[in-house]
Amino acid sequence: MLLRAARREAARRGPRMQITGPELEDLADQAAGDALLAITRKVTQFRGESRFTTWAYKFVIFEVSAKIARHFWRHPTMPLDAESWDRLPDRFGFDPAQESEWRDLLAALRRAVDTELTLRQREVFVAVVLNDVPPDALALKLGSNRNAVYKMMFDARRKLRAALVANGYLNDGESRRS
Amino acid sequence: MNGWTALDRFLHTDPRDVGCAEAMDMLHVYADLVAAGVRAEERYLGIAAHLRACGPCGEDFEGLLAAIAGEAS
Numbered sequence: 001m002l003l004r005a006a007r008r009e010a011a012r013r014g015p016r017m018q019i020t021g022p023e024l025e026d027l028a029d030q031a032a033g034d035a036l037l038a039i040t041r042k043v044t045q046f047r048g049e050s051r052f053t054t055w056a057y058k059f060v061i062f063e064v065s066a067k068i069a070r071h072f073w074r075h076p077t078m079p080l081d082a083e084s085w086d087r088l089p090d091r092f093g094f095d096p097a098q099e100s101e102w103r104d105l106l107a108a109l110r111r112a113v114d115t116e117l118t119l120r121q122r123e124v125f126v127a128v129v130l131n132d133v134p135p136d137a138l139a140l141k142l143g144s145n146r147n148a149v150y151k152m153m154f155d156a157r158r159k160l161r162a163a164l165v166a167n168g169y170l171n172d173g174e175s176r177r178s
Numbered sequence: 179m180n181g182w183t184a185l186d187r188f189l190h191t192d193p194r195d196v197g198c199a200e201a202m203d204m205l206h207v208y209a210d211l212v213a214a215g216v217r218a219e220e221r222y223l224g225i226a227a228h229l230r231a232c233g234p235c236g237e238d239f240e241g242l243l244a245a246i247a248g249e250a251s
Contacts, residue, residue, distance in 0.1 A: 001249075004248070005245045005248065008244065008245065008248050009244065012241065012244060013237070013241070049206070049207045050206040050207045050209070050210040053246075053249060054206045054209055054210045054242065054245075054246055055206045057206075057242055057245040057246065057249075058202075058206045058209075058238075058242055060245065061238050061241040061242050061245065062202070062238065064241065065234065065237070065238055065241075092181045092185045092188065093180065093181045093184050094180075094181030095180070102181055102182070105185070109185070134233075134234070135232075135233065135234050136234050145198075146198045146202075146234055146235075147198035147199040147202075150197060150198045150232055150234075150235075151197060154191055154195065154197075157189045157190070158189075158191045161186075161189035161190065161191070164189070170182075170185075170186055170189070
């Protein structure tokens with residue numbers, strides 16, 4: 001049951017991360033094995049709030065996630081310290097033909113990244129937003145965890161939005177353009 | 179969705195967002211409710227807010243739903 005769930009989940013996610021074939025099967029097999037260990041270790045914590053199988057599947061899903069994150073650093077797409085600011089317009093779907101309309105906004109965003117964020121928040125923002133590093137993979141690299149990386153990004157997003165609102169680029173509620 | 183809206187949505191933070199640790203802790207409960215057709219997002223506002231904003235937790239949630247659905251197929 002665990003192995004079937006692991007293989008299905010690996011097959012669902014793997015191709016997006018360019019993991020296929022025997023490598024994907026190995027990843028699924030290891031995830032199922034590690035999930036079984038986690039379930040055995042934590043079975044006394046099962047509180048009956050869901051079906052047991054759903055609780056057990058959760059560990060399979062987490063293990064597949066963790067192994068895919070580890071896999072990312074075998075073939076990283078770019079160094080962690082790169083800063084691909086030129087990818088930012090495409091990242092958010094800004095139309096190159098209308099650059100005159102968004103150039104100032106993205107320049108203001110870049111200024112806010114440099115002036116409003118702590119060094120750690122900036123490092124996480126650059127990795128996740130500019131360099132497309134998956135947050136789980138980043139957490140591994142930083143010796144951190146998903147929750148801490150998310151919190152860092154959460155605070156960074158809040159600060160950046162506040163800066164853009166204060167400078168008139170975004171409205172307090174919705175964006176000024178739709 | 180244009181770039182302005184996409185950036186605005188990305189930067190928007192929901193104060194009800196419970197974060198990854200709590201969402202992962204309750205993910206099996208939330209997924210079971212959703213799979214059963216219960217409006218879990220009304221009962222667990224903070225988890226729903228988190229799953230909308232967090233790519234990795236949202237991906238795990240989709241995976242868990244797929245596992246539940248696969249079990250039934």
